[in-house]
Amino acid sequence: MRGPGPAAAALAALALAAGLAGGGYLQGQLLLVGAYATALLGLQFLVGTAGLASLGQAAFLAVGAYAAAIALQAGLAWPLALALAGVAGGAAGLAVGVLLRRLDGGPFALATLALAFVAQQIAAMAATVTGGHDGLWLTGPGVDAPSRATLFAAAWVLFLLLFLAVRNLQAGRLGRALRALHQEPLAAASLGLDPMPPRGLAMALAGFAGGVGGALYAFALGFVSPEMFGPGASIALLVMIVVGGAARPLGALWGAVFFILLREGIALAKSVDPRLAADAAGLEAAAMALAVIAVLWLFPGGLARPRRTFRSKGPPQ
Amino acid sequence: MDPAAELAQHLIAGSGAGCIYGLLGLGFGLIYRASRVINFAHGEVMALGAFCALAGTEAGFGPVGGLALALPAAALASLAVGRLTAKVAGDGAPLAGIAVTAACAVLLRFAIETMPGWGTETHALESDFLAGTLAWGAVPIARADLAALAVTALILAGLALAGRVTRLGLALRAHIDDPRAAALTGVDPARMRDLAWLLAGALAAVAGLLVAPLAFVHSGMGILAINGFAAAALFGLARPVGALAGGLLIGIGETLLAAYMPGGTAELAVYATLLGALALRGAQSARRLA
Numbered sequence: 385m386r387g388p389g390p391a392a393a394a395l396a397a398l399a400l401a402a403g404l405a406g407g408g409y410l411q412g413q414l415l416l417v418g419a420y421a422t423a424l425l426g427l428q429f430l431v432g433t434a435g436l437a438s439l440g441q442a443a444f445l446a447v448g449a450y451a452a453a454i455a456l457q458a459g460l461a462w463p464l465a466l467a468l469a470g471v472a473g474g475a476a477g478l479a480v481g482v483l484l485r486r487l488d489g490g491p492f493a494l495a496t497l498a499l500a501f502v503a504q505q506i507a508a509m510a511a512t513v514t515g516g517h518d519g520l521w522l523t524g525p526g527v528d529a530p531s532r533a534t535l536f537a538a539a540w541v542l543f544l545l546l547f548l549a550v551r552n553l554q555a556g557r558l559g560r561a562l563r564a565l566h567q568e569p570l571a572a573a574s575l576g577l578d579p580m581p582p583r584g585l586a587m588a589l590a591g592f593a594g595g596v597g598g599a600l601y602a603f604a605l606g607f608v609s610p611e612m613f614g615p616g617a618s619i620a621l622l623v624m625i626v627v628g629g630a631a632r633p634l635g636a637l638w639g640a641v642f643f644i645l646l647r648e649g650i651a652l653a654k655s656v657d658p659r660l661a662a663d664a665a666g667l668e669a670a671a672m673a674l675a676v677i678a679v680l681w682l683f684p685g686g687l688a689r690p691r692r693t694f695r696s697k698g699p700p701q
Numbered sequence: 702m703d704p705a706a707e708l709a710q711h712l713i714a715g716s717g718a719g720c721i722y723g724l725l726g727l728g729f730g731l732i733y734r735a736s737r738v739i740n741f742a743h744g745e746v747m748a749l750g751a752f753c754a755l756a757g758t759e760a761g762f763g764p765v766g767g768l769a770l771a772l773p774a775a776a777l778a779s780l781a782v783g784r785l786t787a788k789v790a791g792d793g794a795p796l797a798g799i800a801v802t803a804a805c806a807v808l809l810r811f812a813i814e815t816m817p818g819w820g821t822e823t824h825a826l827e828s829d830f831l832a833g834t835l836a837w838g839a840v841p842i843a844r845a846d847l848a849a850l851a852v853t854a855l856i857l858a859g860l861a862l863a864g865r866v867t868r869l870g871l872a873l874r875a876h877i878d879d880p881r882a883a884a885l886t887g888v889d890p891a892r893m894r895d896l897a898w899l900l901a902g903a904l905a906a907v908a909g910l911l912v913a914p915l916a917f918v919h920s921g922m923g924i925l926a927i928n929g930f931a932a933a934a935l936f937g938l939a940r941p942v943g944a945l946a947g948g949l950l951i952g953i954g955e956t957l958l959a960a961y962m963p964g965g966t967a968e969l970a971v972y973a974t975l976l977g978a979l980a981l982r983g984a985q986s987a988r989r990l991a
Binding site for chain 1: 733737739741785788789790791795796797799800801803804805806807808810811814815821927930931934938965966968969972973975976979980
């Protein structure tokens with residue numbers, strides 16, 4: 385097998401081993417990496433293959449997280465709740481894909497940003513189901529919450545499975561159709577390629593991965609609230625995949641690693657130097673912003689660089 | 702107050718807010734059409750304008766002096782964001798553009814918060830000219846709302862005139878219409894993109910000054926620009942008048958819903974409407990903006 389498959393598998397195996405051996409802090413952080421990376425895989429497929437810059441991925445994370453929380457509180461076992469979260473996310477993705485089937489470029493980005501707002505507002509207002517601003521707990525008596533080690537293993541196994549699925553879909557018929565629709569819309573239309581089935585499937589996949597990732601995230605935190613899934617979170621997810629590299633599925637992993645490493649690095653710096661800790665949260669955000677600009681400057685196309693089909697001798701045109 | 706007067710008051714307040722959203726949407730749409738960048742730093746450029754206007758007013762130069770400070774500051778900040786985005790993300794890369802402008806927004810906000818005297822507190826713009834209310838029969842009208850309406854009308858008329866009469870205006874419109882054809886007739890695309898970012902920054906500064914007496918000035922006020930994005934997109938990004946119409950619709954709708962409906966309905970309605978409008982107009986706008 386060529387391509388990033390073996391590298392990703394080795395990385396994932398390393399993370400799995402480190403997390404199982406390390407326990408505690410390391411396991412918790414790697415669990416979050418796995419949850420983010422899973423959610424980002426769906427976004428990577430949408431952005432990298434279909435060329436649709438979605439600012440609404442957090443809405444699907446919200447659907448998955450709330451579906452899992454509600455299923456758990458109804459007394460379902462956690463693997464069932466996780467599966468339900470994926471199905472709910474996928475259905476939501478398909479519905480949005482049908483609704484926005486004619487949009488691309490800037491209008492698609494703005495429409496999905498509006499979607500993120502709508503989802504957050506619904507979560508806040510439908511208090512009888514979602515608990516409103518108080519949120520929902522995924523722990524407590526009568527709730528089948530997984531242990532962290534179990535959850536950690538589940539997150540990475542799911543990530544690896546989804547990674548392989550996305551990689552195959554991207555190389556196959558669906559991926560070719562989506563690339564044709566994005567890069568050569570006229571040629572695609574003249575071949576009689578209907579945009580709807582591929583675009584709808586891409587959105588469904590984005591929703592499914594987002595739902596599973598959101599549920600894993602909610603399990604890891606033990607809590608869901610509307611504030612976790614606003615437009616800010618959506619923009620952050622898109623920034624993560626751009627930094628990680630939108631062209632290849634491996635970019636999802638790099639994006640998640642970049643985000644968690646940077647966050648923990650800043651937390652470490654704060655614990656070492658109390659003057660930094662005294663400063664407002666603005667410093668942390670500013671450091672992240674600088675890192676994003678620096679990475680995009682040094683690695684155009686993101687950390688997982690797009691594969692070159694041919695070597696150019698001069699500077700890029 | 703009787704219900705009719707109350708309704709009239711809400712309508713006027715909504716129009717004032719709507720004009721500010723329209724000004725923000727105008728700049729946002731201008732940048733998008735000229736350089737294909739979705740500028741998430743637009744709200745922070747407005748916040749910078751508002752803080753500069755505040756500083757100018759507090760120094761004793763009045764709102765006009767504040768504007769004289771805010772216009773160049775916001776325009777240059779906007780240009781810097783545009784240049785950096787073009788440098789890092791390259792041309793024709795809307796995806797990286799989103800990431801870079803979002804990062805610039807965070808940096809601008811950080812710069813405002815670390816400025817001595819500005820910080821994270823809320824400030825009020827004290828100005829006899831803009832503060833206070835007039836009475837129109839039983840209806841109280843905030844002077845700031847009237848100012849917003851008048852200034853926006855003037856700006857829109859001025860822009861329409863400049864776009865038809867001046868060489869620069871014609872060149873910018875030609876660039877927006879078809880950058881390649883315009884470049885063949887000697888219109889430098891890089892210069893036109895710079896012009897769009899500068900102009901959008903100046904419009905954001907005006908919006909920042911106008912919004913200061915209506916809401917407080919604080920480092921997080923850039924969030925208002927989200928309504929500006931919605932204003933720009935509601936009737937398609939293609940026409941400046943569309944941004945104003947979208948702004949007015951959002952401003953008035955939001956004010957009425959906030960007054961007569963339970964909390965949260967206004968936000969939900971604005972974004973559900975935007976989502977629906979974009980989906981419905983999809984075929985047209987997608988073709989026009991492709």
